[in-house]
Amino acid sequence: MRVYAIGDIHGHLDKLKAVHAFIEQDRRRMKDADAPVVHVGDLVDRGPDSAGVLGYLAEGVAAGKPWVILKGNHDRMMRRFLEPERLRDPLRPDLHWLQDNIGGRSTLASYGVDTDPARGKEAIHEDSRAAVPETHVALLDGMKTHHRMPGLYFVHAGVRPGVGFDAQVEDDLVWIREPFLSDTRDHGALVVHGHSPVALATHYGNRLNIDSAAAYGGPLSAVVIEGKGLAVSLLTETGRRPLVPVRAMVG
Known part of the structure; x- marks a missing residue:
């Protein structure tokens, strides 16, 4: 088994390429x-070319590339804004997509708005x-909330500890x-996620943060x-760099 995963992109087409x-x-x-290549969501906002990111990924999916696109909270906020009546995120009605700390204005600027x-x-x-082209809206509509593979659970933000994968809700x-x-228990699979920025992609044993x-x-x-042991490596310009669980490093 082998799978690739990419962290939160936030409108950086150059970094994505x-x-x-x-x-x-x-x-x-x-x-x-x-x-497959799993993109863990937050394709848009804050960066300079969210339109380019959505276009690049939409073209790849249409061409049949083995790409999985997961939904992040920023992607969900963008899609709800584009409804005929502007909608706020159901979990965070205190936020609106156009406020400065969210980044919706930079996304719309990339479309010339x-x-x-x-x-x-x-x-x-x-x-x-x-x-916003219909192909970009269709990409947003087609995003999955999670992706499962043997021993792996890919998601944007994480999971509710103690709740089975089949009972997880989209808001979480x-x-x-x-x-x-902060939960150190075994979730039943290695949870691969983004959403909470760290300085470098980090393996915590029960989860892997790639934002x-x-x-x-x-x-x-x-x-x-890859492999039965789910060995993880960061990909760099010069090749692979193994990522070992931090608990194993300090233990």
Whole structure:
């Protein structure tokens, strides 16, 4: 078994293309063209080219590439904003997509939408619905909340500890931090996630966080997981760098 995974992209098309190039280099070395690539969500917001990211991924999916696209909280907020009536996130009604700390304005700017607050949210909303191509909306609509493989559970934010995978709810899968991040129990599979930025992709034994803060100037991480032992390696320009569980390192 072999699978690749990419962390939170946040509108950085250049970083996305770079890590896909790392994956292609690894595929050639391993002579494996079929292993899936799981993108753990938060494709949009904060970075300079969310439109380019959605276009790149939509083209790849349409071409039949073995890509899995998971839904992040930012992706869900964008899609709800694009409904005929602007909708807020059901878990975080206190947030709106266009406020500065969320990043929706940078996403719309990448589509050429004038996001000057003086124009008003209704005018921005109308222009947004016209500017975002149907292929991008279809990609957002087709996102999965999770992806399962033997011994692995891929998700954007994490899982509710103590709740079986089949009973998890979307709000947790795209938004949760605590109590997931501090829980050290075996979840029944290695949970591969993003959402909570760390300086470097980190293996915690029961979970693997691959959000290395691309939204804030950090790198975009791509990993490969393979074999019965679920060995994890970070992919770099010079090849693989093994990621061992931090508990094993300090123990």
